[in-house]
Amino acid sequence: MVQGGHVKQDSSHNVLMDSKANETWWNDSQFWDDFAPLMFDQERIREAGPDMDGLESLTQSHPGAGPLLDLGCGPGRHSLELARRGYKVIGIDLHQPYLQQAQDRAIQENLEQSTSFVNADIRHYHAPTPLAGALSLFQTIGYTEDIEDDLSLCKKTQENLAPGGWFLIESDGKEVIARNLEHRTWIEREGRTILLEYTAEAAWTRLRNHWKFQDKEGKWHECDFTYRLFSALEMGQLLEEAGFASIEFFGALDGRPYNQDAQKLVALARKPW
Numbered sequence: 001m002v003q004g005g006h007v008k009q010d011s012s013h014n015v016l017m018d019s020k021a022n023e024t025w026w027n028d029s030q031f032w033d034d035f036a037p038l039m040f041d042q043e044r045i046r047e048a049g050p051d052m053d054g055l056e057s058l059t060q061s062h063p064g065a066g067p068l069l070d071l072g073c074g075p076g077r078h079s080l081e082l083a084r085r086g087y088k089v090i091g092i093d094l095h096q097p098y099l100q101q102a103q104d105r106a107i108q109e110n111l112e113q114s115t116s117f118v119n120a121d122i123r124h125y126h127a128p129t130p131l132a133g134a135l136s137l138f139q140t141i142g143y144t145e146d147i148e149d150d151l152s153l154c155k156k157t158q159e160n161l162a163p164g165g166w167f168l169i170e171s172d173g174k175e176v177i178a179r180n181l182e183h184r185t186w187i188e189r190e191g192r193t194i195l196l197e198y199t200a201e202a203a204w205t206r207l208r209n210h211w212k213f214q215d216k217e218g219k220w221h222e223c224d225f226t227y228r229l230f231s232a233l234e235m236g237q238l239l240e241e242a243g244f245a246s247i248e249f250f251g252a253l254d255g256r257p258y259n260q261d262a263q264k265l266v267a268l269a270r271k272p273w
Contacts, residue, residue, distance in 0.1 A: 026225075032095040035213075035223065037192055038194055040075055041190050048078050048081040051137065055135060063088075068087055069131050070134075071136040073093050073098075073117065074095070074098045075102050076103075076115070078135065079117070080105055080106060086114075092122055092125050093117075093118075102117045122136075123149055123152045125156065126156075130160070134165070136153075136167070139172055139227065150238060157242075167270070168267070169235070171265050171266075173235075173265025175262070175265070177198075178200075195212040196209070196210075196211055197210040197211075206227065208224070211223050211224075245271070247268070249265065249268075250262075250266040251264065
């Protein structure tokens with residue numbers, strides 16, 4: 001059980017993250033280690049190519065425009081793909097093992113001159129030079145209970161951008177979740193059977209996630225956490241308050257409309273010139 005915000009194994013060989021700890025789940029190394037096979041399996045890593053095709057199409061970005069910032073970069077799947085295309089990329093994350101994986105891969109691919117991986121809080125990171133763009137993909141916003149933290153993230157990102165720079169956010173849109181929500185589902189990832197349970201809470205402002213899987217040694221791993229759901233209107237208001245202009249919405253990184261067929265909520269905002 002969880003004691004004092006830490007995770008330990010109980011006598012039934014379960015590894016549990018108690019719901020009392022969910023306010024800081026995003027800063028719990030055990031969570032990111034245990035559930036990496038769910039979040040960053042080979043299929044998802046292969047999606048980085050099409051994801052970056054979409055990013056380049058939506059933002060009209062090119063390597064010569066300037067460096068990019070990958071917020072919550074994880075093991076670097078998007079940062080590395082952008083570096084392969086000639087971009088200079090700074091990836092930031094709180095989980096040091098992911099950053100080490102990204103750095104090791106960059107060295108293996110001779111991309112270390114194009115990438116920099118930094119252990120930092122995305123709400124407070126100050127870039128060393130003005131950036132052409134920033135990406136926040138795969139739900140890296142809305143983690144904390146206080147929406148002021150999301151505003152701080154957006155304001156700091158806006159400050160880090162050069163005039164006209166872009167900020168691309170991909171998240172689970174409230175409208176999409178309301179249409180598609182499955183309370184319980186089982187999936188297979190990397191030889192693991194994983195139970196996913198979802199519940200909308202606090203008048204549809206947060207989505208509770210309950211994840212559980214059995215590892216190869218027979219131990220069950222379980223976590224319980226929430227993150228904020230934004231509608232397109234709410235996301236637009238947040239970005240406007242942070243100082244962005246020219247805000248557009250899409251239903252996926254492939255540029256489809258944000259309508260009844262949307263898969264995600266994708267927002268593209270630009271810093272004023």
